[in-house]
Amino acid sequence: MSIMRESGVKEISSSSIYLNRDLSWIEFNRRVLEEAQDPSTPLLERIKFLSIVSSNLDEFMSVRVAGLKDQVKAGYNKNDFSGYTPAGLIKRIMKRIGKMVGEQYKSYREVNRQLVKEGIVFADYEELNATQKKAMDAYYHDIIFPVLTPMAVDQSRPFPLVHNQSVYLAVVLTMEGEDPSEEPYFAIVQVPNNLNRFISLPFRPNSKKREFILIEELIEHHIQSLFSGYTPIAVHAFRLTRNADLTLNEEGAEDLLEEIEKELHRRRWGVPVRLEVQDGMHPYALMLLQDEFEILDDVFVIDGPLDLTYFMKMAGSLQGFEHLRYPKIEPKYAREFESTTDYFTLLEKRDVLVHHPYESFDAVTDFVIHSADDPQVLAIKMTLYRVSGKSPIIQALARAAESGKQVTVVVELKARFDEERNIAWARMLEKSGCHVVYGLVGLKTHAKITLVVRQEQDTLKRYVHVGTGNYNDSTARLYTDVGLFTANNIIGEDASVLFNEITGYSAPHDWQAFAVAPTGLKDKLFELFKRETEHARAGRPAYIIAKMNSLSNQEMVDALYEASQAGVKIDLIIRGVCCLRPGVAGLSENITVRSIVDRFLEHSRIYYFENGGDAEFYLSSADWMTRNLTRRIELMCPVLDQKLKTTMMEILGFSLKDNVKARKLMSNGMYERIQNELPPFRSQFQAMTINSWKQLQFEDEA
Incomplete structure (x- = not known):
């Protein structure tokens, strides 16, 4: 091609x-x-x-x-x-x-050495003193042993189901008294995933070191307790990854919720994709595993513990090592809302933009709670893609429905790997009297929007929150996102139409402010690209800045190439996947691509078009990927307030100035750290000083 x-x-x-x-x-x-x-x-x-x-x-x-x-x-x-x-x-x-993976485990060993120097030690059983061994023996027999199930594999007992991404021990044994040259026996033992992977050891005398032992190390040492009359000759860990993508027949599903529950149950039997085995695994065990899972090539030999995801929990639970963490950040409450509990009166006067995690997500939660408890609020409509385990938003919506308000919640059941949690919330909301909608057949609802309808004197007034991130108070402390609060009539009218399209039968709408996928968002972006191209050809200011997670749609890449060829300057800030190749002569020499990976996950989608000097800004739920543009309900919303446009430019400007954690995509597909003669500028750390623009804005108003 x-x-x-x-x-x-x-x-x-x-x-x-x-x-x-x-x-x-x-x-x-x-x-x-x-x-x-x-x-x-x-x-x-x-x-x-x-x-x-x-x-x-x-x-x-x-x-x-x-x-x-x-x-x-x-x-x-x-x-x-x-x-x-x-x-x-x-x-x-x-x-x-x-x-x-080889580099990852090399890094693991280096980090482990540094942890030991700081007094955080992962010990082998043989390294424990008598007191520690006694405590661990008791822990094994009292807590671990009753949970374990040894599963033999032989002619009468077929290979048991091996669960996706669980750690198992492969055990090779001989029977006591049998000829050791005979074919050995084989069994597997699942390492319990409902017990702590890392177990804290008693302190040694006169030592402040925190010592831990991995649960599989403890099971391996006591493996004989599971196989009396047999002698274990090799015990090694393995882990299987299966196809975990959901395959749904949505057209034929009478109840999407029940269909997803069935598919989640089937996920555990997904086709094997990858086998991870501990370095040194017995050849007989490896042969049996490969034969059972029909995996010949995709075997990863791991020199270290399998599945390092346990590190996340351990790092969060350790007490007394604050010097080994980033300094704590306490998100600031949005200044606009600090001195009022009446969101509605404030939003009548002005729009508000909140920048997470530097500004607290509590402003969003409080908006929903305030709306739920306000007697003049008649209806709340909201999309939920991923929510936290104990979401106060869910509780507020349930309370609002119980008090007689019309509450409509679009719950996306197909949010990958959060399906079970979302099913639980959906059932709870339904019991509270909420109208729960599971989106449209064939489309994920990924837009982030809340609509509040309030009775005010002789009229109804709409209040809207539109965001780039999920309504999740936990991830809002870890992801960078922006959210717009507004009482703008045009945005409010579009919000009502959007919910009507999702929940009922409505023909595609001629949007006043929004651009919505899958019907019109891509065309709107093409229109904006074309306008910048025309400005450039006419010698007017033409500039595109786009901040997103991923760019992988070919048509979008081609449109950016065309704009570049016309002379449009394009700066892309893309944290993850990028299929555009910058710096190709005659094609993309006007395009730069940079990625920032730092303390927080860069998640906001912000789009800027210079428009010949009359700049436009948008925030969006959508990346420029095929799935976002064609298979999801996504939303792009303009920021209309002039002061908030200044805010958006400052957020983008911080990313473009980063020369500490930013990497630049080279034309060969590799990334290099941005290095220049300017003073070090780390965008996320600068944003923590929140937010110079707001200070100036409030001083001007005073």
């Missing part, structure tokens, strides 16, 4: 102008790993990044690689727009991931 550009630009093969989505994702995860490798990152934060690398890889293998394997199995061998067949891409992926 090839693509023709404007006159004077030669034809360029597509494989040379696009970066592959999955290989780009691997480079993103490598940037996460670099944070774990960086000695300037506090030690307990480094182990968190090691954990994130593992959890990212788990999802990538169980979804993206699993999907590619399905294509290979189905005989699909067409090239994608970056030039790869599924089979060829899998080979490249596995080679790069194998190298990354």
